[in-house]
Amino acid sequence: MDTSKHTLSTLFEQLGMASDKASIDDFIGRHSPLPREIAIQDAPFWSESQSHFLEEGLEDDSDWAEIIDELDAQLRH
Template sequence: MDTTPQDLSHLFLQLGLANDDEAIERFISGHQLPSNILLQQAPFWTASQKHFLAESLSEDAQWTEVIDQLDTLLRRA
């Protein structure tokens, strides 16, 4: 069983991104999404990041809740 905490910091780590609070806030501020683009289809993800997000969402995996949280944050403009 995976005991990795499911929070934004660890999601960013899973995605290979800087995961300190400041880096997360910069990423969110600089990557706002329009409502017509699915999170996993955003142009700023790499192919492996898109795959991780899409697979996690389709399988209702342990990361789904925090991915949904990120999705909301990327649309707050």
């Protein structure tokens, strides 16, 4: 089991996306604000596999859940 602390950078790596700070900031800027009625995993900008990873991470309350919640909060602003 992976017990390392996950960051936005490692989450973006896991999602197969550019994970440097500028790329993450750009992504959040392009996709914010995410409407409250859309769950993060249902946002239209995710691929099917990305959406599934996010949904599974939240449903299972995995070690990814906290950083997924952080991304969710940043996308809401």
